[in-house]
Amino acid sequence: MTVTLSPSDRSRDLSQPLDRLGPDETLKASSDQLRxxxxxxxxxxxxxxxxxxxxKLMKFHGIYQQDDRDLRDERRRQKLxxxxxxxxxxxxxxGVCTPAQWLKMDExxxxxxxxxxxxxxxQTFQFHWLLKHNLKAxxxxxHEVLLxxxxxxxxxxxxxxxxxxPHLSALHxxxxxxxxxxxxxxIPRMRAYHEIWYGQERVASSEPEEPFYGRxxxxxxxKIGFAIPPVNDIDVYAQDLGFIAIADETGLQGFNVAIGGGLGRTDQAPATYPRLADVIGFVKPGDVLAVCDAVMGxxxxxxxxxxxxxxxxxxTIDDRGLDWIKGDIERRLGFELGEARAYDFVSNGDAIGWRTxxxxxxxLTLFIENGRIANLPGRALMDGFRDIAEIHDGEFRLTPNQNLTIAQISDEKRPEIERLLEKHGLCGLNRQSALRLNSMACVALPTCGLAMAESERYLPSLLTRIETLLDRHRLTDKPITIRMSGCPNGCSRPYIAEIGLSGRAPGKYNxxxxxxxxxxxxxxxxxxxxxxxAILxxxxxxxxxxxxxxxETEPFGDFVIRAGYVKEVKAGKDFNS
Known part of the structure; x- marks a missing residue:
């Protein structure tokens, strides 16, 4: 089936109309606006x-269909x-969540x-193991807590x-x-979402449902992200559109704009590669939404x-050239971007522990290994955070590194929260090696349909073996970033880690x-x-x-390049060379 984009489906600025669509584009175009x-x-x-x-359409609704891959072979044998x-x-x-929202998530x-x-x-939550008949509930x-x-x-x-x-509260x-x-x-307007999940009636209108997105x-x-130097915790260079905050003693001045980041790739497909974003200029805070429209457009x-x-x-950027893309962004904005301002990043990790x-x-930022909140032996994370949410008068902040900040704690509440942490065995969450505190893994098996190898379930034990090496070489307290993904898609951002692992097959990794x-x-x-x-x-x-x-201050990633173990990657196109 061939679908032709109508004028309402594309910007009037489109200079080279696309007359044919791939299968997924055809599906979207004929989906009745994702219904x-x-x-x-x-x-x-x-x-x-x-x-x-x-x-495929339900992904726009924030939902992925999966199956328990631990049971897949047995169910196939049983013809189920x-x-x-x-x-x-x-x-x-x-990643900002109120205590009331946390309690609903827990429920x-x-x-x-x-x-x-x-x-x-x-910086968000995922529910896994939801059955179809429980999705609406x-x-x-x-929706009851405005989520x-x-x-x-x-x-x-x-x-x-x-x-x-957390130490820059006003700026944050x-x-x-x-x-x-x-x-x-x-985000899309998504009338379909309100009809399907909330039971609202469909309302007839002569106006397009998606004036920006079309069909x-x-x-x-x-992907869009806002970074506040000196900490690049969101990995701003991995975003399609990144805003790097520029502030001085008087407050926020604006943002450097970075475009073109993205980490997904496919094994054995050299035309696919991760790429880091380029900084193209500076804008004032009041121009942020216009920049979003222009870049996305x-x-x-x-x-x-x-x-x-x-x-x-x-x-798109590498095909057309960064200068051309920047020029078209500025044309849509109706003004030229300012010259990028100076800034400095020093890490992309979290400030673990207490801060004022x-x-x-x-x-209080707590290390949550691979982001998993559950009641574990000796560490009742679900129960502990539920009890804290019941008395907390501030916020929870989910960090980009799968950790959790209990934020805006008053002097009066701090002793109560410390008591609950002790009660539920959570005081030891941060007593980890520097490597483990700078580790991340995607979910992978058994729920992700794309996973080729273990990730969340395997990385902790691999880290224990690597920690033995670190102890032997007296590097236990040296921060080194390590990230594992169960497939090449890079959800845990492994391609910008000092040590990265991506799954190729059960027990095998790049x-x-x-x-x-x-x-x-x-x-x-x-x-x-x-x-x-071989990895060890x-x-x-x-x-x-x-x-x-x-x-003296050389990071591990810099050293392996200087010592000749790998060549420096200067551009995404060079990643596979």
Missing amino acids: GTISQGLLDRLTGAVAPDDT EPAYQFMARVRLPG LARAYGQETLRLTTR TIQGL DTVSACGDDARGVMCSVN AEVYALSKQASDHA TYMPRKF VQRDYGDRKDRSHARFKY GDDGRHH LYLGGGFHGQRLNRMYLENVGEE AALDTTLSHYARERL
Whole structure:
């Protein structure tokens, strides 16, 4: 089937009309603005799944259909359909959550999500193990506390990220407010969401449902983030559109604008690669929403709608050239971007432990290994955080590194919170090696359908073995970033870690070395498709060398390049060379 974009589906600035669409673009165009047959599929009790086309459309609703891969072979032998279940991702701009919202998340997770929550690398919650007949109850429960799952997945503007700098409370509040505005501004209108999940009636209108997105939305996902130097915790160079806050003693002056980041790639496909964003100029705070429209508009109009593997904004920029893209952004804005201002990043990790903000209130950032909130032996995270939410009068902030900040704690509440942490065995969460505190893993098996290898379930034990090496080389307290992904898509941002691992097959990984300590440089493959023994041997060699010959303040990623283990990656196109 061939679909032609009508004038209402594209910007009038589109200079080269796209007359043919790939299969996913065709599906979106004919989906009745993402309604498809989702409502009918939710009523079908003969299967735990929905129709294949609806599984794609439901991503725009923040929902992924999955199945329990631990049970897949056994159910196939029994001639049963897969153990279908769903993941729902909450839209939570900047990762800020109220205690009331936390309590609702806890309630829903206990009722429908096997008593666990997942903190993601984009500062939000994921429910796993949701059954089809519980989806409406889950989403309606979120609605009770003004949360939803709109645009948390799909070809649209994903959840907007914002730095968590607890000691810069006033600046963080100002930047967070802008990130929240950007999120509310950039997401689709999604009338279908309100009809399907809240039971609202469809309202006839002569106006287009999606005046910006049209019927085909974005060519691929589009990620936006706000960073506050000196901490690059959101990995701003990995965003399609990044805003780097520029502030002085008088307050926020504006933002440097960075475009074209993205980490997804495909093994054995050299035309796909991760790319870091380029800083193209400076804008005032009042221009943020206009910049979002202009940059997204360029990608909407010129992104590849035939080949999804080539549809991210990074490829649009590399195909057309950065200068051309910047010029078109400025044309849409109606003004030229200012010259980029000076800034400095020093890390992309979290400030673990207690901090006091410039407003005098306290903030406690806790290490949550791989973002998993559950009641574990000796550490009752679900129970502990529920009890804290019941008495907390501040906020919770989910960090971009899968950790949790209990924020805005008053002097009066701090002793109570410390007592609850002790009661539930949570005081030891931060007593970890520097490597573990700078680690991340994606979910991978058993729920992610794309996973080729373990990640969340495996990384902790691998870190224990690497910690033995660190202890031997007296590097236990040296921060080194390490990230693992179960497939090449890079959800845990492994390609900018000093040590990166991406799954190739059960027990097999690519090992990457040489990423920038504060997210400023891609790493490069050092070993391909190897198991644990080869990974540990390689790290033993490089860490030993690092311990002997590193410069005083030299990060591990810088050292492996200087020592010749890998060549520096200077541009995304060079990643596979």
